[in-house]
Amino acid sequence: MNIRPGAGHSAPGRFPVMQATTSSLISLGGVEKAFGAVRALSGVSLDVAAGTCVGLVGHNGAGKSTLMNILAGTLQPSAGRLGVAGEDVSAGYGVATANRLGVRCVFQELSLCPNLSVAENARILHPSLKGLGWRRRAAALIGGKLDAIFPGHDIEPGQIVGDLSIARRQMVEIARAFSATDRNVRLVILDEPTSSLDGVLAAQLLSFVRGFVAEGGTVILISHLLAEILNTSDRIVVMRDGGIVADRPASGFSRASLVESMGSVAREMDARHARTGGGAAERRVSATAKRQPEAAPLIAGRGEIVGLAGLGGHGQTDMLVRIFEGARMRTAGVTVEGRTAIVAGDRQTDGVFPLWSIGENATIASLGRMLRGMLIDPDAESRMAAEWKERIGIRTPDMRNPILSLSGGNQQKVLFARALGSDADIILMDDPMRGVDIGTKQEVYSIIRREADAGRTFLWYTTEMDELKHCDRVYVFRNGGIVAELSGDEITEDRVLHSSFEPAA
Secondary structure: OOOOOOHHHOOOOOOOEOOOOOOEEEEEEEEEEEEOOEEEEEEEEEEEEOOOEEEEEOOOOOOHHHHHHHHHOOOOOOEEEEEEOOEEOOOOOOHHHHHHOOEEEEOOOOOOOOOOEHHHHHHHHOOOOOOOOHHHHHHHHHHHHHHHHOOOOOOOOOOEHHHOOHHHHHHHHHHHHHOOOOOOEOEEEEEOOOOOOOHHHHHHHHHHHHHHHHOOOEEEEEOOOHHHHHHHOOEEEEEEOOEEEEEEEHHHOOHHHHHHHOOOOOOOOOOOOOOOOOOOOOEEEEEOOOOOOOOOOEEEEOOOEEEEEOOOOOOHHHHHHHHHHHOOOOOOOEEEOOOEEEEOOOHHHHHOOOOOEHHHHHHHHHHHHHEEOOEEOHHHHHHHHHHHHHHHOOOOOOOOOEHHHOOHHHHHHHHHHHHHOOOOOEEEEEOOOOOOOHHHHHHHHHHHHHHHHOOOEEEEEOOOHHHHOOOOEEEEEEOOEEEEEEEHHHOOHHHHHHHHOOOOO
16 A cells, blocks of 8 residues: 555645755754663764655664654754754754744654644644634644545544544644644654554555655655655665664665665565464454444454454454453453453553563563562563563663663563563454564564464454465454455455445445
């Protein structure tokens, strides 16, 4: 679905863009940033021209988000020079200056206020919306931009953000960043913008990005989905260990060379282990959808990797939660044989314990195995934390550091370590690869297959089509129920999309 659209997708005047007065809209020189003993950036120099889309890639912890936080004004560099549109802003650069100069950022960890409405969140970024009727104007502003980026969306400006799914919150954050009132938009930084979006929504966003760039706007796109980077960017910058290791036109990269530049090896997808039993042998899970109990049930057997697919918000996460609850209490229509663990997709709300250390977050599900008498054995806890730090590549000098000291992708690795390190028979995964780099993804795919071959059962909701190809069977959801079951060579993007939409009348 991530096809690079041409400028013909945009219409004149759709994008209120403030034109830069210099060939380099952004100029960074020798930028450094340290967090204690950790050097996140080591002398980064980068120029970004107006009217381009620059793809920024690298493994988790390479320094991408740190660099973009400096550019957005939310972090101050330890050293270096920063220029925006020909203006040297190295001294005293912050969020207010960034907004004045038309620099916006969609952060990987969303920054919306959950207790406010969609329109009220738009007002936070646009103080000029004041006086009588400001709510109406804010609603028109954010509603119009949502219509432009995501035609056919179902988000109402009066909805409370905390009541929205993570995908819809991501859509609101994106629309807010591109919206303009008295201050037009020069540069939008998109940090993993499609990590919560399904293929259709992602394609809509990337089409809008190309139109925005065609009208003179500038975008820095951070994504671990390499097809998005290759198909959308004019130029690609690769970061590793806090520095830039490659910078050239997108046409000069292939997927393999891009992965190699990041310091990994591109591996071919493992051969699919198709099973034909439909989970009937040693069945561990049988569950019907709550909204459509009469529809076909989801069935998973011992050693299976079962995918949940379809457009976002059509009941996949609800099904995982229903199975998780069914393992702990009597739930109509749900039978679960075995212990369960879950890898949350929305790590900030449902995943990490923000006041705990990295190690404590990784080991919390396994403490029952670490008891020495009535107390937890701290040595056993430290050994498990160290083991998973190495197995899954958590980038930290010390597992006793706070969990929030990690990048978003590394926080997600900790949630994987928690689930895979537990004694659960059934692992539920709610779009778990959000913000995880390609190298780690390949390692996790291998771990999942080994664990499945050893008898574990995986239920895997993902918005990435390539990940569905690692599954033995796939259930497609629509309107809260299962509408198709695919296996083997049937698991294709065309079949999934065909099943995701209502048939023509």
